Amino acid sequence: MAKPFRKLVSCVILDLDGTLLNTDDIVSNVLSAFLVKYGTQWDGKAAQKIVGRTPYEAATVIVEDYGLPLSTDELLSEITPIFSEKWCNIKAQPGASRLINHLRCHGIPMALASNSSKENIETKLSYHQGWKESFSFIIGGDQVTSPKPSPEIYLKAAKGLKVDPSSCLVIEDSPPGVTAGKAASMEVVAVPSLPKQSHLFTSADEVINSLLDLQPEKWGLPAFEDWIEGTLPIEPWYIGGPVIKGFGRGSKVLGIPTANLSIEGYSAILSEHPSGVYFGWAGLATRGVYKMVMSIGWNPYFSNTEKTIEPWLLHDFNEDFYGEDLRLAIVGYIRQEANFPSLESLVAKIHEDRQIAETALELPQYSKYRDDQYLKSSPQQQSS
Numbered sequence: 001m002a003k004p005f006r007k008l009v010s011c012v013i014l015d016l017d018g019t020l021l022n023t024d025d026i027v028s029n030v031l032s033a034f035l036v037k038y039g040t041q042w043d044g045k046a047a048q049k050i051v052g053r054t055p056y057e058a059a060t061v062i063v064e065d066y067g068l069p070l071s072t073d074e075l076l077s078e079i080t081p082i083f084s085e086k087w088c089n090i091k092a093q094p095g096a097s098r099l100i101n102h103l104r105c106h107g108i109p110m111a112l113a114s115n116s117s118k119e120n121i122e123t124k125l126s127y128h129q130g131w132k133e134s135f136s137f138i139i140g141g142d143q144v145t146s147p148k149p150s151p152e153i154y155l156k157a158a159k160g161l162k163v164d165p166s167s168c169l170v171i172e173d174s175p176p177g178v179t180a181g182k183a184a185s186m187e188v189v190a191v192p193s194l195p196k197q198s199h200l201f202t203s204a205d206e207v208i209n210s211l212l213d214l215q216p217e218k219w220g221l222p223a224f225e226d227w228i229e230g231t232l233p234i235e236p237w238y239i240g241g242p243v244i245k246g247f248g249r250g251s252k253v254l255g256i257p258t259a260n261l262s263i264e265g266y267s268a269i270l271s272e273h274p275s276g277v278y279f280g281w282a283g284l285a286t287r288g289v290y291k292m293v294m295s296i297g298w299n300p301y302f303s304n305t306e307k308t309i310e311p312w313l314l315h316d317f318n319e320d321f322y323g324e325d326l327r328l329a330i331v332g333y334i335r336q337e338a339n340f341p342s343l344e345s346l347v348a349k350i351h352e353d354r355q356i357a358e359t360a361l362e363l364p365q366y367s368k369y370r371d372d373q374y375l376k377s378s379p380q381q382q383s384s
Helices: 023-036 055-065 072-089 094-106 120-127 153-160 175-182 250-254 267-272 343-360 364-371 379-383
Strands: 011-014 110-114 137-142 167-171 185-188 230-244 276-284 287-296 307-312 323-338
Touching: 011 153, 011 287, 023 072, 023 120, 055 072, 072 120, 094 120, 110 153, 120 137, 120 323, 137 153, 153 167, 153 175, 167 175, 175 185, 230 276, 230 364, 276 307, 276 364, 287 323, 287 343, 323 343, 323 364
Parallel strands: 011 110, 011 167, 110 137, 167 185
Antiparallel strands: 230 323, 276 287, 276 323, 287 307
């Protein structure tokens, strides 16, 4: 039975940085290199303070929090050229192009409203083919008197689309953006760009983990049609390494023997992929290729302090294989990471995920990756 609409909308207004583009990684990399020059280190603690802010506001926070011997204007003059060189490397957030293409193909009017300057916005958009042309209206923080969290930018975006603000759905990654959207009397979906921050988005109408989890039909918009048997095909990605001992709760607590991989050397890859449940194929060099379902994230039930990757090879092994080289081809997505009221409900959901993965991997869309050469190559072959 179809779920009732939360509220019917007719257009979508999107934020850019952190929502459609993974700007946070670029900011972190640039600041990490820059602050060394002044004898300090980027620790990420200011990230929450600067997300969703204008460049000037963010620079002010950095100057104050790190005690830099610079004015805000001086910092901006030094660091802006560095950022300009990096914009070409910004990757789209998972699901961003899919969402833009989907809305465009169904004739849903879209606007882009960002606290970045209009020139900055257009520079970033130029590296993503077809994006700029998809928006009927684009507005930057330098085109309003008061940037987010003021509602001004969203009200002007609605005016630019020639629609009533109440008919707009805003998609945002930051608390200032959510505040702005709600103050403009719009419906707001929050997609937090920083981890473990959902508690800061209580004013949003819905909080999702990534754009992959957006369900447009909840708002009376056309539903995505690319889900297959409860799974979403994704661009395959690969990760591998020796199997290590994990938290010791897979077999002992859950009755589910996961084969843990070290995240050392893979933090950049993991940061690009939203927390959630994925599936694909797992290759053990001396044993073969097996179906696999896995979680990526902080496992909220156990309150992990770091993002981990925990694959479950869907095969009954008679022995452990710690130290053996494990290679994963991740080909599909099942659901976002979630917390559970009890251990029993968590275990039940994991087994449901297994069933979905096992069934889906029989489909040609996914089964073709079983023969991927990456799964069968040794570490020596990969490095040669």
